Amino acid sequence: MISLENLLKKYGSTIAVDIESLNISQGEIFGLVGNNGAGKTTLLRLMLDLLKPERGQVFSKGIPVYQSEHWKNYTGSFIDNNFLIEFLKPEEYFEFIGSLYSVDAEELKRRLEIFQIFMNKEILGTNKYIRQLSSGNKQKVGIIGAMISKPEVLILDEPFNFLDPGSQISLKKILSKYHEESTKTIIVSSHNLNHISDLSTRIALMEKGKIIKDLKNTFGTMQEIESYFKLQMEI
Amino acid sequence: MFYKFFNHSIKSLTRNVRFDVNFVIKIISSLSIVYIYLAVLYLGLNFKSLFQMYWPNLDPVYGFNSILIYLLLIGMLLLYFFQRKISGDIIPYLHLPIFRSKIISYILVLTLLNFFNLGVILFIVPFSVKCILSTYGIPYFIFYLAGIFLMLIFVSYFVLILRNLNNITSFFILVPFGIVFLVFLLETVFHFSFETISNTVFQCLLRGNIFLILLIFFSVVGLLIANFLLLKNTIYSINSDEMDHLKSSSGSKATLFNSNIILYALLEIKLITRNKRLKGFLIIAIGFLFLFYYTLQNKQNGIYISFIMYIILSGIFGYIFSQYLFSWESSYFEFILSTKFNLLMYLKSKYIIYISFGFFVFLFYLPLIIQKKIDLHFFLTALFYNSCIGYFILFFMATFNRSRIDLNRNIFFNLQGYNGPQVIAIIVIIFLPFLMLLLLNTLMNVTQSLLIINLLCLFSLIFQKKWFKIILNQLLNRKYINLEGYRK
Numbered sequence: 001m002i003s004l005e006n007l008l009k010k011y012g013s014t015i016a017v018d019i020e021s022l023n024i025s026q027g028e029i030f031g032l033v034g035n036n037g038a039g040k041t042t043l044l045r046l047m048l049d050l051l052k053p054e055r056g057q058v059f060s061k062g063i064p065v066y067q068s069e070h071w072k073n074y075t076g077s078f079i080d081n082n083f084l085i086e087f088l089k090p091e092e093y094f095e096f097i098g099s100l101y102s103v104d105a106e107e108l109k110r111r112l113e114i115f116q117i118f119m120n121k122e123i124l125g126t127n128k129y130i131r132q133l134s135s136g137n138k139q140k141v142g143i144i145g146a147m148i149s150k151p152e153v154l155i156l157d158e159p160f161n162f163l164d165p166g167s168q169i170s171l172k173k174i175l176s177k178y179h180e181e182s183t184k185t186i187i188v189s190s191h192n193l194n195h196i197s198d199l200s201t202r203i204a205l206m207e208k209g210k211i212i213k214d215l216k217n218t219f220g221t222m223q224e225i226e227s228y229f230k231l232q233m234e235i
Numbered sequence: 236m237f238y239k240f241f242n243h244s245i246k247s248l249t250r251n252v253r254f255d256v257n258f259v260i261k262i263i264s265s266l267s268i269v270y271i272y273l274a275v276l277y278l279g280l281n282f283k284s285l286f287q288m289y290w291p292n293l294d295p296v297y298g299f300n301s302i303l304i305y306l307l308l309i310g311m312l313l314l315y316f317f318q319r320k321i322s323g324d325i326i327p328y329l330h331l332p333i334f335r336s337k338i339i340s341y342i343l344v345l346t347l348l349n350f351f352n353l354g355v356i357l358f359i360v361p362f363s364v365k366c367i368l369s370t371y372g373i374p375y376f377i378f379y380l381a382g383i384f385l386m387l388i389f390v391s392y393f394v395l396i397l398r399n400l401n402n403i404t405s406f407f408i409l410v411p412f413g414i415v416f417l418v419f420l421l422e423t424v425f426h427f428s429f430e431t432i433s434n435t436v437f438q439c440l441l442r443g444n445i446f447l448i449l450l451i452f453f454s455v456v457g458l459l460i461a462n463f464l465l466l467k468n469t470i471y472s473i474n475s476d477e478m479d480h481l482k483s484s485s486g487s488k489a490t491l492f493n494s495n496i497i498l499y500a501l502l503e504i505k506l507i508t509r510n511k512r513l514k515g516f517l518i519i520a521i522g523f524l525f526l527f528y529y530t531l532q533n534k535q536n537g538i539y540i541s542f543i544m545y546i547i548l549s550g551i552f553g554y555i556f557s558q559y560l561f562s563w564e565s566s567y568f569e570f571i572l573s574t575k576f577n578l579l580m581y582l583k584s585k586y587i588i589y590i591s592f593g594f595f596v597f598l599f600y601l602p603l604i605i606q607k608k609i610d611l612h613f614f615l616t617a618l619f620y621n622s623c624i625g626y627f628i629l630f631f632m633a634t635f636n637r638s639r640i641d642l643n644r645n646i647f648f649n650l651q652g653y654n655g656p657q658v659i660a661i662i663v664i665i666f667l668p669f670l671m672l673l674l675l676n677t678l679m680n681v682t683q684s685l686l687i688i689n690l691l692c693l694f695s696l697i698f699q700k701k702w703f704k705i706i707l708n709q710l711l712n713r714k715y716i717n718l719e720g721y722r723k
Binding site: 045048049050051052069072073075077079080081082083084085086087088092096097099100101129131 | 495498502505506509510566567568569570572573574575576577642643715718721722
């Protein structure tokens, strides 16, 4: 579904991403973990063609993402607040995205119902612009905006940030259900190992731009990753 | 069969995806159309008194007849470039067992039902009733009207044949320009008076010259037959673009005024009205308009200074907003580039909004124009220049803007987003037509100079698709650089 080849991205002399090869298959929940500055967000931005790599390519369904915009038809993403049109109300934002993907009003309403618990009555009908919402609610708007078009590929960067515990659990359920229902490909990065472990079918550990561990999420995977971080702390 | 065709056409128009918009917008659009046609009707009813207010010694019929030929020329250009393609309506019938001649006849009838003809009829009928019927009597009134109707049919069929020939070879796109250029050349270089010709021709109609009306009639018949034959041979080769467009139910092609453009235009309006910095600029621009309203009332400037002032005033909103273009979107540009956001439509919607602002400025200064404190020709040229050239240059230069703007910071003492290339672009845009006028004025008179500037603008407007393509390509080429700037 998504593959990377010989990918290198530098900021000045600092290497942000350096990955020789990576393949993410359809239906995988690909969890990306790593310390701050490991290159997770840069990698996701490269996947979305928002950064120009020094070398290499990102392919979506075999087509380089910089070459064609076709991937936008089936990819939803939320990296940070740069994905929000903050002067719109949440309803307007969802309607706007719906219009881009030809989702009619009725269908949009149905799709939003899935997120009712997640939104906790704090997003719709509050008559607030997105910029007036709390960080957590902005995060929720961004995540819902990314999912509203029911994309085949969903890319989320640190989706659990700013969310209260209840919302974190709710989001995990939503993502799992979303994946189970139609075997969507989900790429999600997080600092929270527990969430990644609960959610992902495959976990990659990034450090200094490189993927140093790429593991199927089975019994013991979590311990292996945790022990890596413990060792790092001791060093 | 004709009734069914017509019924389908009405449905195709009213149920068109372009009208599938917000109810309020639908109402506003409908009211605007009604308003324009009512204004034309009012003008027709009151032409005599309005004309005599400005030219008390001239006969209104004489005055109107003198400009009729220009009106028909404008009609030709408008229909050539803006009339809806009827071929789209008939494509579904091509697959059905319907005689080709019936479909063609339908096209020929529908060709006559266009916005220009309707406008002229709404003007000419009340005008003729008030000015001609009483003076010349019923037979000449009918004769005159019939002559003008035949002329309108002639123009409509002439445009139809040109457009169909243009499908065969694009050389024919030059014909309408050639005609306009020829008229201009004959008038300015050979001092050929088309006013006199126009007046003579239509006075002949008023005198009941049967040979003239027969000549027009047979010309119309000739064009009708030519169109019929041409359509018969080319009807099955209606260009594939049309077919593709029909197949796409979303109608996502970025034609001006489709519903998606309205979606983007609404986003732009919300951007302007919901953010502190943009709102501040909007208020300042309106303040400037009021300030100049009183300045222009009292002071008489030379043509060059006035021209520069009109350029600034007619483009003030466009300049203010487009000098920060794409920086306004800096806080959600990643969203724009990672979704199915149609940048071309967004650009077009911005362009339409800036032009609308220019039109608003024109309406605002209309009282001064009527009082002749502002020269209409200069002001319209300035407006036309901004719409056809100015904004495109600004849009292009905006692609080099990579500074981020916080939309909700105050505008005062706030240099965030200031961008060198765009400031330079504005200076160039303001002084370019001024220099052109200065240069042309050494070679010819002011009216001719303005006409040339307008022709250049028209030429630029015709290539607006090319402009948008260049701007979009440049924007996409610079997207990584700009995004980096926006993230800072």
